[in-house]
Amino acid sequence: MSILHVLLFSLLSLSSCNQREESQTSNVSSDNQQPVSEVTTTTLYSELSSPWGMTWLPDGRLLVTEKKGEILIFKDDKYTGQKVTGLPKVYSSGQGGLMDIQLHPKYADNGWIYLAYSKPLSGGAATAVMRAKLSGNELVEKKDIFVADPVLSAGHHFGSRIAFDNDGYLYVVAGERGTNKKVQELSNDLGKIHRLFDDGRIPTDNPFVNQAGAKASIWSYGHRNPQGMVYDKENNRLWAVEHGPKGGDELNLIEKGKNYGWPLVTYGINYNGEPISDKTEMEGVQKPVKYWVPSPAPCGMALVTSDKYPGWKGNLLIANLAFRFLNRVQLNGTTFAAEEKLLENIGRVRHVAQSPDGFIYVITEGPGKLVKLLPSK
Secondary structure, X not given: OOHHHHHHHHOOOOOOOOOOXXXXXXXXXXXXXXXXXXXXXXXXXXXXXXXXXXXXXXXXXXXXXXXXXXXXXXXXXXXXXXXXXXXXOOOOOOOOOEEEEEEOOOHHHHOOEEEXXXXXXXXXXEEEEEEEEEEOOXXXXXXXXXXXXXXXXXXXXXXXXXXXXXXXXXXXXXXXXXXXXXXXXXXXXXXXXXXXXXXXXXXXXXXXXXXXXXOOOEEEEOOOEEEEEEEEOOOOEEEEEEEOOEOOEEEEEEOOOOEOOOOOOOOOXXXXXXXXXXXXXXXXXXXXXXXXXXXXXXXXXXXXXXXXXXXXXXXXXXXXXXXXXXXXXXXXXXEEXXXXXXXXXXXXXXXXXXXXXXXXXXXXXXXXXXXXXXXXX
């Protein structure tokens, strides 16, 4: 990395990926911008605190997680005043808490619901996935099916997104918790995306099952802190976005057994301005499909499969915390084609999801809102 490169990076504001300051600029190139989309927004609820995930039940109810350890229940785009009970205790500190929520692909048949959270344990906390069922508004038949090892006292980089593929395998992100180079070691769960059966058992065709000392659940490694993940059912592709340090946030196509390089290669630098690596690529390391400098702090992500938004089908929608907008990314197969900023300055956009009836919903913090996007006529 050149001295000029380091100096340019050092002009960026120092902050953690959880508390990055709002910036007025991004590296969206005018050559790669799409025509301005015509959508309107309606705020459905404006009293959220620090929302993180959302999913819809078959009866139309929307569940929204709050990082402090709550799940709010919405119906017909209105808050019912009800909350889910019987939730696990969470390590609600720093970036920890109750995070993602997803339904089993065959929820209508088996009733399984999945929660990702930071589990308080002796010595600190760990990224965990619990599966349970709903009896009325109460979680029952609760069981942790994944707990990342080792337990650490660090309060950041839990990862925590969940996705299912066409075959019903579950993928979960365990962030690197500040362990840096240890994410290159396969003997721990951190800085990895894991692949499991829906009950937590480990598939025998995972890439490192037969490697001595390796965690058998690992699907990919060399990640820093992915907080967005979505599965493209039509094309059988798993996408993730992850936080870089100061610069170097990434969009990655996640593939079996691949190394995504952290911290051996990065387009970012340390928050104190010092370089992390002098390499942005390396043999045996996957290149990002797209990277951003400075850091927009990408978080939740959705793939548009709806026909309700002209020109959006097949696009990725990526929440951005620091730059406070929703990013619409157009792909050409597995390569980046263009991007467009939506909902600028709406708040720290934590997550975006498509409802079963094809509408896009967004949750924000600072201010905490649930917003619905409506195509302009």
